[in-house]
Amino acid sequence: MGSVRIGARPVGPGHPCFVVAEIGINHNGNLEIAKQLIDAAVDAGADAVKFQKRTIQVVYSETELAKPRKVDESIIRNAMGRSVIEDIKYSVLPEESLARLKEDITNTTNGDLKYALEFGIKEYDITDLYCGEKGIMWFASSWDGLSAHFVNGYNVPCHKIASACLTHADLLKRVRSNGKPVILSTGGSTMDQIEKAVNILGREDLIILHCVANYPCPDHELNLLTINTLRQKFPGVPVGYSGHELGVLPSVAAVALGACIIERHITLFRDMPGSDQSASLEPSEFRRMIQEIRRMETVMGDGVKRVWDSEVPVMQKLRRKVDF
Structure with a gap:
């Protein structure tokens, strides 16, 4: 089976599992939270962090954006205050939203949340530099063509297509x-x-992730054997796993089944506001998952049956008869 190179790392059978810490929108539109999550990913031993990028007015209709939606006040206040970064003024929220929220900060819509969570060029400039300083790769899932063009303007090692x-x-x-x-x-x-989708993308430099779009996903829906199904369906294409379950066991089991990439959401605390936080791992859990993945890679071995030197004296002591 083939491998794909992400940055300097070959990804595929015979190579260590590539672990992605998905920050996504768990930063809640806050650069300092994003930096803390990057730090946590580095400390845990992740190979890369991933974000999500959307052009809000392209991805969502006006009707969707206008729907009333309760939004945590901390997210709105952060967005309202995020008007100057490195002496550059720009608006995070549309003027209509700002005017409405200044009158009543609780009068929120779905659009307010979407705009508040979105990082723009200044945030990504800072994120790009910060990841470089920390020695970790970053990339993003782009939800529209403009976002794909935007993300590709940075030296990202790969691109992600979200399930949606x-x-x-x-x-x-x-x-x-x-x-x-x-x-x-x-x-x-x-x-x-x-x-x-594979026919459109082609199989070269492609990695497919088994994933269940439920947040958090119950165990009976994980269906990890689909990893094998995808490998058989698309021979030569590395297959990994993007998990949204609680805990780390299924992700480690996916590695035992041959997953070459593990992607999990990371959060500072699962009780933070946000739609993905509850299906995310906290820093200590993420660190433990990677430790268990590396242990799993060791215990899996190479499949060659051999007698270890450590077994010889044991057999000399315990084996009663040797006829062959």
Whole structure:
């Protein structure tokens, strides 16, 4: 089976599992939280961190954005105060939203949340520099063509297609045109849809992730043997696992089944506001998961039956008869 190079790291059978700490939008629009999550990922031993990028007015309709939605006040206050970064003024929230929220900060909409969580060029400039200083790769899942173009403006080692975007043919073509490896998540997708997406992307420099789009996902829906199914369906394409379950056992088990990438959300605290926090691992859990993954890689061995030197004196003592 083939391997794909992400940065300096070969990813695929025979190579150590590549571990991605998905920050996503768990930073809640706050750069300091993003930095803390990057630090936690580095401390845990992750190979990369991942973000999510959307052009809000492209991804969501006006009707969706206008829907009333209760938003944690800390997220809104942070967005309202995030108007100057490194002496550059810019607006996070649309003028209409700012005017409404200044009158009543509790009068929030779905759009307020989406805009508040989105990082722009200044945040990504700072994030890019910070990851470089910390020695960790970063990339993002782009939810639209403009975002794919934006992310590719940085020296990212690969691009990610989120499960929700697997059926977006134009986006798949746009991301593939960047000429970098692509990681494809498959949550909520049929095998027919996955096959069509793979046909668009091509199999070269492609990694497929088994995923279940439920947050958090109960054990009976994880269906980890799908990792084997995907490997058989797409021979030569490395297969990994993007998990949203509670705990670390299923992710470690996925490595035993041959997953070459493990992607898990990371959060400072699971009780923080945000839709992905409850399906995320806290820093100590993320560190333990990577430790267990590395242990699993050791205990799996190479499959060659051998007699270890340590076994010889034991057999000399315990074996009663040797006829062959």
